[in-house]
Amino acid sequence: MINSHDILETINMIDNENLDVRTITMGISLLDCIDEDIDKACAKVYDKICRYAKDLVKTGESISKDYGIPIIHKRIAVTPIAMLAAACPTKSPVKFAETLDRAAAEVGVNFVGGYSALVHKGFAPGDYALIESIPQALASTERVCSSVNIGTTKAGINMDAVAKMGRVILKSAELTADRECIGAAKLVVFCNAPEDNPFMAGAFHGPGEPDCVINVGVSGPGVVRAAVAKAQGCNITEIADIIKKTAFKITRAGMLVAGEASKRLSVPFGIVDLSLAPTPAIGDSVAHILEEMGLEECGGYGTTACLALLNDAVKKGGVMASSHVGGLSGAFIPVTEDAGMIDAARSKTLTLTKLEAMTAVCSVGLDMIAIPGDTPADVISGIIADEAAIGMVNSKTTAVRLIPAIGKKAGEELNFGGLLGGGPIMDVNMKSPSKFISRGGRIPAPMQSLKN
Amino acid sequence: MNAVITVLGKDNVGILAAVSGECAKVGVNIVEVTQSVLQGMFAMIMFVDISSSTIPFSELVDMLTEKGEEKGVKIHVMHEDIFNAMHKV
Numbered sequence: 104m105i106n107s108h109d110i111l112e113t114i115n116m117i118d119n120e121n122l123d124v125r126t127i128t129m130g131i132s133l134l135d136c137i138d139e140d141i142d143k144a145c146a147k148v149y150d151k152i153c154r155y156a157k158d159l160v161k162t163g164e165s166i167s168k169d170y171g172i173p174i175i176h177k178r179i180a181v182t183p184i185a186m187l188a189a190a191c192p193t194k195s196p197v198k199f200a201e202t203l204d205r206a207a208a209e210v211g212v213n214f215v216g217g218y219s220a221l222v223h224k225g226f227a228p229g230d231y232a233l234i235e236s237i238p239q240a241l242a243s244t245e246r247v248c249s250s251v252n253i254g255t256t257k258a259g260i261n262m263d264a265v266a267k268m269g270r271v272i273l274k275s276a277e278l279t280a281d282r283e284c285i286g287a288a289k290l291v292v293f294c295n296a297p298e299d300n301p302f303m304a305g306a307f308h309g310p311g312e313p314d315c316v317i318n319v320g321v322s323g324p325g326v327v328r329a330a331v332a333k334a335q336g337c338n339i340t341e342i343a344d345i346i347k348k349t350a351f352k353i354t355r356a357g358m359l360v361a362g363e364a365s366k367r368l369s370v371p372f373g374i375v376d377l378s379l380a381p382t383p384a385i386g387d388s389v390a391h392i393l394e395e396m397g398l399e400e401c402g403g404y405g406t407t408a409c410l411a412l413l414n415d416a417v418k419k420g421g422v423m424a425s426s427h428v429g430g431l432s433g434a435f436i437p438v439t440e441d442a443g444m445i446d447a448a449r450s451k452t453l454t455l456t457k458l459e460a461m462t463a464v465c466s467v468g469l470d471m472i473a474i475p476g477d478t479p480a481d482v483i484s485g486i487i488a489d490e491a492a493i494g495m496v497n498s499k500t501t502a503v504r505l506i507p508a509i510g511k512k513a514g515e516e517l518n519f520g521g522l523l524g525g526g527p528i529m530d531v532n533m534k535s536p537s538k539f540i541s542r543g544g545r546i547p548a549p550m551q552s553l554k555n
Numbered sequence: 556m557n558a559v560i561t562v563l564g565k566d567n568v569g570i571l572a573a574v575s576g577e578c579a580k581v582g583v584n585i586v587e588v589t590q591s592v593l594q595g596m597f598a599m600i601m602f603v604d605i606s607s608s609t610i611p612f613s614e615l616v617d618m619l620t621e622k623g624e625e626k627g628v629k630i631h632v633m634h635e636d637i638f639n640a641m642h643k644v
Binding site: 104109111170171352423 | 598613631635639644
């Protein structure tokens, strides 16, 4: 029999601590849609997405109702579009983006990820054209998200791609300057990108994935914060145990939803992504967990250590709760999407340099950070190179999602609204890395032994 | 199939009757009830068997949620699997 304390705890988590399943993401392979006639390819893409995902939103809503747990997003990730664009080199790939946007609207999902290219070792046919077209694609569509993988631990870092992505990020912001530069918020540059990540904007359906798959991203920073808040007087070992136990419960809810979605949609289950994904809502902040552990404000000394503990404990707790774990799995630190990070950035306790250190121990990287609109492309490339180096050397995923606020300076604010939130434009060190960035070439893959 | 109905809120006359009346109307069998009133706050947990329910589960959820609003309490109706998943290894 179920214990009444457990029942009331679950209900309290949902009602007061923002427990939710953040996303059910359907991964769809588009490899069988490749055609040298771009119109035919787009028609196949549209048909396949609409056919496979027609019941996705409805099924998500009905699972949510049956189990009483909110499922916030239903989304789609597709094969990196550069692979399709390779077959029709004379046409602009933007047409694929517009097709994805239409298909997403038709099936009712709010984002579709996969306007992507994997160029960590070099550019294949299609990659170059796709990367060039990203700013236009993000400006002319609403629901399409884009990502580019520019490095891996095994391949090193493609510095030509790093140089290019600095310019692409800037251009994506410029083309959407009238909409709070939202284009750049839908673009992620990765090192060690996971092929099964269900979270946007970096979701894509990797070439090693099956035809169709269901991946689920859990969340619950509010639940973890509340659990830590109750642990007054506990030492840090006990705090780690409390986080593990809480992460276990959150992940089990995600696993239940994933299994049910897989069964009802007759699509194989892929992975559960054990992430703490904050939202701008009060009580749903990763920064507030760190502060609950005993920091005066997120960004001060001790932040990196607290985040390392949190990230590790979330994984340890979640791993046993799910049969397959993947994606990004850990604590996210997107500045504009986290109420506590926004406050810490406003008070300048949280700086870009501290965030860079935090990314060495968190699950993603420099995420949702507004920077001055006059930041040169080479400086953005320098930030990407540093972040990718952290990921490459530490065999972890790192990412950069910066939003150059065109026409605005540090201290002013950008406001996207909704889950993307908003926040202050952060100071950037403008010393130029131009000569380094313009050299091009590749940073060789690092040693995997003699680790010091 | 079993579900768990929880009722939380300020105690007032007829909450138990209202919920059990709604259940009876649609063939939902009450298996066990535990309830407590602590400082005027009412907390009831009801285990029900919905295998003979005459309406789909989602309609039962809507019906009882509405009833809760009418009586000024918060009613959750959830499949028991969510609790088993989260609280049992």
